[in-house]
Amino acid sequence: MSAGDRRMRWDGWGERPRGSSFPESGLRMLGAELGLSGRHTPSVALEDVGLAQSRLTDAARAALVDVVGARRVDDSREARIRRSAGRSYPDLIRLRSGDAAVAPDAVVSPADHDEVAELLEACADQRIAVVPFGGGTSVVGGVEPLHDGFDSVIALDLRRLDSVAVDHRSLTATLGAGLTGPQAEARLQSRGLTLGHFPQSYEFATIGGYVATRSAGQASTGYGRMDELVVGVRASTPAGDIETKAAPGTAAGPQLRELLVGSEGVLGVITEATLKVRPLPSERRYEGWSFASFAAGADAFRAIEQSHAAPDVARLSDEQETRLAMALASSGSATERIGKAYLKLRGHEGGCIAIVGWEGEVDDVERRRSVTRTILRENGGVSLGSRPGQSWLRSRYEGPYQRDALLDHDVMVETLETSTNWTDLMMLWGRVGDALRVALGERGTPALVGAHISHLYPNGASLYFTFLARRESGAEIEQWRAAKAAACDAIIAAGGTITHHHAIGRDHAPWMPDEVGELGVEVLRAAKRRLDPAGIMNPGKLLPDEEG
């Protein structure tokens, strides 16, 4: 069993199932609003998963073993099942039903950049498709091991690329692609530094995955998105190595770095990245605020951001998400203890909850907090104190665990996200919510749709949607596809980006021409052809299928 196998249960999130801890009242509410029958829908047992024979030929296997040794070419049943999917809703539906038909033919674990380079050469020779695999947390089909016309496909497990080199004076760290969030933080924090990147997938996702997908973390309003933290990248491609210069600022033509960042494994393998780091904060202040409405809260968030007074974490739930979060929060949680009477008095009954947080030196946090709070108050915000903040901090990575529990309860739960400018934000929010409610309602599975803002920019913000509906038994994928397509079409029609931080993967690829234009897609294809002439790198991802 390789190191990676310790990390994620094969059919869900986390190391082992946590079970549901939803209060009965919340489940009753869901049952009534979604029309649940009370059906329990557990996952199959691992031994019942259907898996095709590995298609790796003896010659192909020998070529791989030649690079990494026999122990690092693993075509065992469990290793293959564990790399057969990411963690999207359709991924989970397929896994839980025992379908690992698209499993890789082997899992190959290179030791370092040079072994990655040699493996890519061997794979191009042997016509083996390559799926770079970090934490396997993609929710957009980014690690689905598609053969796509190739003889076989391997998952390239990057966990052994775990180097760390720190430049304390320049506040940068050069990190191996295979380090998970906690591994990287542990290495940095022992030197008094932090990357400050905490996406919901933090516990399992890797540095390489962050960079390859332009990840944004929960504190990215303050620390910056991953694409803002990347100073330089090193990548191995079938055509050779590319290393971008880690200069703080440059006018040396188009930025190749920005071609590799976000390349999702289709151009090559990002093996290490030089990232900005910060001194580990000595102070962290998180607190809750309430607003009369989502629009009012968004206006307040715009005001703090455009006054250069944004906190490091800024999250604003809309009315539905606020209601849902309160209903599903564990009994006795801080959120429940919020004085509802007080909010009613302030006209915020049925309003929206926001979480704001500051990290840094004590003086700096207090100074910035004071400025933010003044503006929030001027814009109708009511402080709820630190309890909601502490509660959010404790549960910040809980979303995907809750999803597993809801799946057991016959509930479809999926998230999607976008961003747009401030002018169009509320329009986009309305249209995507409507599209989801209509698409799922038409199928007889009425939807609950909530959303939040979680990243502020001077010119706009992100929108992150969560939607729930009763699973259409046996037609889960079709149901999901209908909802997803309706939401994506609505996002594009409203001028939003097809993804703010989940990336393109397989699921968003059909919308790439809408996102960047047909000619834009062609330019990316031209770059891919130069770096990956045989087309072995992560086939079926990022770029839409070519027109016949």
Add this chain to the structure above:
Amino acid sequence: MSAGDRRMRWDGWGERPRGSSFPESGLRMLGAELGLSGRHTPSVALEDVGLAQSRLTDAARAALVDVVGARRVDDSREARIRRSAGRSYPDLIRLRSGDAAVAPDAVVSPADHDEVAELLEACADQRIAVVPFGGGTSVVGGVEPLHDGFDSVIALDLRRLDSVAVDHRSLTATLGAGLTGPQAEARLQSRGLTLGHFPQSYEFATIGGYVATRSAGQASTGYGRMDELVVGVRASTPAGDIETKAAPGTAAGPQLRELLVGSEGVLGVITEATLKVRPLPSERRYEGWSFASFAAGADAFRAIEQSHAAPDVARLSDEQETRLAMALASSGSATERIGKAYLKLRGHEGGCIAIVGWEGEVDDVERRRSVTRTILRENGGVSLGSRPGQSWLRSRYEGPYQRDALLDHDVMVETLETSTNWTDLMMLWGRVGDALRVALGERGTPALVGAHISHLYPNGASLYFTFLARRESGAEIEQWRAAKAAACDAIIAAGGTITHHHAIGRDHAPWMPDEVGELGVEVLRAAKRRLDPAGIMNPGKLLPDEEG
């Protein structure tokens, strides 16, 4: 005479020669240190400039006229001479000697994006090379109208692309590529907004030029470099249009925007850009500081930047630049009035001058100024009060005017720039200075080399060098090339970027493989081939000549 002809004198900077206002003592110092003979070296008269016949065929001319009308296809002598060069030192040497051999065959002025698109189609058909021309302020050969195997070459004058659309709520403005800095600011400031982008070329350079070259302005530490201000771009290429989505944040794959930003006209023509803007500041505070040495000042600047307490403008001259600036400052200037005795007392005799400035709301400026000042003092800085700041503000665009005056006095004066991380900054500074002094000293023309830091990043800073030497009469270009090559080689060897904000143009193209790797160059070529199959766009720029 087209609108553009009003703007820049044909053989130098600005609308008309300003002449020298150097104090006698400064000129004596230069004379002694550079070994000047007192020779006066004026420019030739415009009527004595040698110019080849336009090579535009009747068919080509007809195709161009067909798109823009006869009045907008100008092959007059003056129009062609005025678009025959940028404003690099070798450009000025050639112009001043009466050499316009590389003039474009015509100057064509499209009205809008659609006319640009039609022109590119016509030029591809007729085998006409196209040089997009904005303010013509390139100092790296970026607008040199090279034929490069094509039948003829036109300068595409973009001044008429002057549209302005403001989204006040999102703090963005969509600006036509042809607007000059002052034109854009006038349009924005009338609405209470500013772009805050003030490069030394501000008076003449255009929005399109800023974007195409990743320009950085004097206040970019605070407002951000142009590449940080660009939200979206629209470009016309020979293969069609590309418009990148103006989303505040996106994870939709590699960023095409970052392929177009910095593309220097070789992929197509940027016709408009959506840029972040800010409320016009109500308060501006600029002041001078003194440090015992360049290294001490750099440490202080690193401290303010890494404490998130950087001012909006932060400039630190090294010892030589400080001495040179004082010697050449107009008699009676504020800089001269600095109490030298006081500085001697503080151990700063022969030290370094810094200019720091804050812009914004009064309260915000005072709050930030107080934090910055505390850290500067803790790091050995001595405040010189507001006079040096006001003096710098008055003369912030004077450099290129002074260059013309020095050229008249037989002095070669050239600038070049780079950036690197904080750890390597002083090493890089030393090596580039040494390389210039050795290269010019070996030719019997001893050099004065000064430098300053003008842009701070958490992980590093820019370095901007100015060097002066006696002109090698008749061998000015060879002399320049030797110095330039020595400096560029030193920059690359020390790990710096070949350019922080001047761009690649023709002059830096040979160093592109050192900057981005051979494979990186090949990827850019692949993108160019897709967008500009005939290779008509700005030939000879950005990418090095292909190996035989």
